[in-house]
Amino acid sequence: MPTATPNAPTSSRSRTVRFAIVRCDGPGKPERTELFDVPVEPGANIISCLQWIAANPVTIEGVRTTPPTWDSGCLEEVCGSCTMNINGRVRQACSALIDAVSPSTTPPGPGGATITLEPMRKFPVVRDLCVDRARFFRNLERIKAWVPVDGTYSLGAGPTESPDHQATRYALSTCMTCGCCLEACPQFLREDKPEAWDTSFVGAAVISQAVLFNDHPTGATLKPQRLDVLSGPGGVNDCGNSQNCVKVCPKEIPLTESIGAAGRQVTVHAVKKFFSGR
């Protein structure tokens, strides 16, 4: 029963939508596309349709196949794990409502409602729509995306925080490591060799996290080390300013402002090092 809420479905009748899913049985295995016709209820999202397909893994040719595999967690666009390419655009599957992604009410077939699902292309596929984002987490380690407070004794109360400063940093802290910015970035390319990760572009999210923790009164202790990484190979200088990151970010994080801020910090860092470094 549709109600007058912002998320009210645009259609009130159930209909059939065709799903084209890019399948892959494991790392290094060949890809194939399988088609499924799914009865879609009003308000359904990609995850609920994937659940239906997993329960009824029969292609439109009537061939029984394996249930598709995908990652998901919170189902409210906060964890970032269900990120995938939906109709060619990277986004979270949980917040992708079928009525918005494919509003056509034409039955499946030529010109009918079709939704393509493919895994993120910048990370190695584990199986079907699951990818391994280990490189992303490795890059967060490289730039030390944390506040160093671990120790053997109490450090006492932290520094005072102004509401203005808190508001600026809060926006950056909403990053959920989903990888949309990396998937849409023309400078962030897939790299499966872990030994090459430390010299490959870190991408917008990681630069933004470095800015977030550099801006933290206690986190700033590690600022020179973060800026050493950001000024080196794969750092902020590798950004090509296509600004796709900020447009695809589901959390609307001002990633291009973080990149500008990182550019400024790295410039100042380099001048300081030139005149007073060893």
Add this chain to the structure above:
Amino acid sequence: MSETAHEAPAKQQPFMQRHHFLLRRLHSLTGVMPIGVFLINHLLTNSSVVWGMIDPKAGKTGHGGVATFQHEVDFIHSLPYLIIIEIFGLWLPIAFHSVLGVYYATTGRANNARYPFQDNWRYTLQRVSGYVGVLFIFYHVATLRWGWTFLVPGGTRWSAEYAASTLAQTLRGHASGLTLAGVGVSLFYMAGVSLLVFHLANGLWTAAITWGLTVSRQAQRRWGYACAGLGAALMAMAWSAVIGFATLDPVRARLVEESLRSAHRAEPALTAAPDAAPRRP
């Protein structure tokens, strides 16, 4: 011995990685200075064939544009140690910016089909304009400065003494009129200068983010308007220069230049190609 592997010095990073920051920022800096500053001057000089026409002083010579352009070229050629300025102020920085630029461009993969945003199109066009720009600048400098006349339809050799007439003849393909090859050269010039003007204007916009001058979205938008304004002004100069020379009659221009020369000297130097020799009345 088993320790040898441990005693061996740690493998040094490749050159490009060791000097990553310096090379990246030098690449950005050379694009603005000297190359960008030179491009602005160069377009100002070359569009004088059009804006010189409204100079009342130069207008008395018969074609103000030809006279003003010759005056500008004479000034440049009067600079001391011109070859040093050219090598270290232009050729080496342009070669450095080009080689590194092509290398950096190969580190990206354009994805405009999936993400057709305006900014993303400028990202791709910045790289395409760089590739075409390198070819265009090489052709431009090789034919007009280094005298590789075998690349010029009609074989015209550009002369600083008869700057406007020999340049017009280079673009038009022949002294007597526009040939088909001349149309090709003129169109290549039109495309080359347009892409390079875009490359500079867009490069100034991205350089401000790279160096951290523009951080906020509003600052980036404001600086974007400034770059677009500069780009539009430079585009107007670039187009007027190419169209001005491609439509200039070399024979008539030569007569203007001869009269300028005879006003200064008794015997004008005849260094231009025979094609451009004027038929004196």
